[in-house]
Amino acid sequence: MKKIILTIILLTIMVLPIFSNLLFPDSVISTEKVKFDSGDTAWMLVATALVLLMTPGLAFFYGGLVGKKNVISTMFQSFLAMVVIMVLWVVVGYGLCYGPSIGGFIGNPISNLFFNGVGANTSWKLSPTIPLVLFAMFQAKFAIITPALITGSFAERIRLWPYILFIILFVTCIYAPLAHSVWHPDGIFYKMGVLDFAGGTVVHMSAGWASLAGAIFLGRRKIQNINPAQVPYVLLGTGLLWVGWFGFNAGSAFGANAIAAQALGVTTASAAAGGLCWMFLDKIRGYEITAVETCLGILVGLIAATPAAGYVSIYHAISIGAIASLISYIVVSEFPKGVIDDALDVFACHGVAGMVGMILTGVFATRAVNPALVNQEGLLYNGSTLFTNQLIAVGAISVFAFAGSYLLFFVVNLITPLRVSEEVETFGLDSEQIGGEI
Template identity: 60%
Template structure:
């Protein structure tokens, strides 16, 4: 029966494409798009997509040689599974008509209905709705891929596919709706998350911690990175794509996009430099791995704040996030938690630091929307910081507890852990029959 299930899913999708072809007229005469905004968002969509192969290299270079293909594939498979889910009903869950401010009505844009008749998203009226949908899809793709670093080298691939699907539906989609939909619960509270501090990094980070705890330690917990050169390539691709991630979240070719681009690169640089200097201060050699990890932590931390803070404050965010994440990585190594590639200390903690510092440094002169909830704590106002802190606590509980529950459900459906023999041989051979 299990052998026929994937084929059954493909047949069902094929039937849906015939029943709901979504053939509509192209933009009506009254709809005017800004060609500059459309061009920038097309580029941004491609930039964000390249982050997932970048993540595959970043993670793949860090694991044992016998698990490189499996680890990289866990990222790449998100591109196909999440995309199909997004087109059928996923976009509707995240951005469809709000149900209680928590989730979208899955029928709103079912099979991309209503995409090609000149429709627009309320917050992006100068670009086609289908472009907004495809841009947001790339965020949905990389979020579950981020989690894979925590359970690398010990999860059954088929079981991971089930967890990936469940995580998208029950964790990612509700958080995206709550945060980025105008009628979302967190949006109405005034929570500021420019490009995914809560939706992407905190959700993935807490799910990673839950996964590491649930799956327990590897039988061979120590290893040497397979290809540090892969890590460097992955970092470059991630940094490159992150400009679409953050600057693209301005949803247009505007001065705000330029600000987000500037804060993104300065935070990453400051974090990479801080990580290396902090290691040297503790008597360690400056390493390529440390530089890469530090830069990514800075990219993570600036994500929620990119369009709300000034360039000098982005330097502060990079420095503070690198110091804190570095210390949490050090703490994690002294515990029994086997977060293989330190996803929680880097993405989870980095996202939380970024969310809090958004509440510290955000100012209305950078983005007028800040005026609705007040400037950051640094400027003598407290409301925004309280809102950000409250959201951080709530999202953390939801993402961790929800992920732990989904892991248990997945384990009941199909065992999560590979056998000792499969782990010893390596996941490349035992799960995919391939090797480097």
């Protein structure tokens, strides 16, 4: 039965796009000449490539942290997200995120099925200087990495096909509504004035809360790995993520402009402060400074900078990275791993730092950095409305992401068991699922 279903899906993927111009006659790309800014377009092409690079970087980061028997399978899950979500994005994902608004919560995908109307001679209303297809491809990379982030929470114990089904449902049912609500001009949080420059809510909070849900639902591993298998992989992954984050944050300015430069500076400063703070905290508690722990601090600083990057000063970015590092460090240290097995501390890093970054954006955002912030300055600048809106968004999105993700895990598990057998877990997922070992 499984083979029949897979064959039907494969044939649909191969055949249906061939007839898309008959199904959607309006999708013929216009030949009308539209003038875009060449500098903005060039930068966004580079930024799109940098954001895609983050997912292989994440694969190395996660792959280095797990046990030796599960390195390849853990890394492979990130690459699976690249191929599965990219096809989903073209078929229906873009429309769900950026199609005509339905109640401010989700986009209507009908008009953009199979990238209908997404061409090189039109533009997105908030990025008028670059082609729409470039905007769509840039946003696709955000949709790819978000479910890949979740894999760290249920590392070393999930089956391959249920994982694929889960990430499809997650992007469709959790990621898309959040992206539409926060980033679409008609989205409910966008219209409230909530600020999320590059994905503190849409990417990091959604992945963090889904990770917590997955860790609770799947239960503890039989054998909990203590020593990372490949520390050089962790260092390499951190470097790739840091470089890719410049595309992630600075690219969210949608142009080669002053806000992009500011976002790059904020990202760098916050990452460095996060890593430095984590090192100091280890020494204060009497531990040795280690490569893995320092990399966690850098990652937390990058995450916390994400919602704030285009709105805050660089000196405030140091505070954001340090504060997020402190709070995530406490959560990592005190997280009940004996009860909830979030294998790679995804919630404590991505979820917590995403929330801290969102809240601190409501403190430090200023028109001095971004003149577009009309009546949206932070608490430090007497802008209590923004701070309140940020808190409301953090609370509402936390509930939605956790409850919705837990429900998806439950549904997928009803269709096909999520967890590998005890035997597979003992011998390792690499040899049992992937057919190879390092």
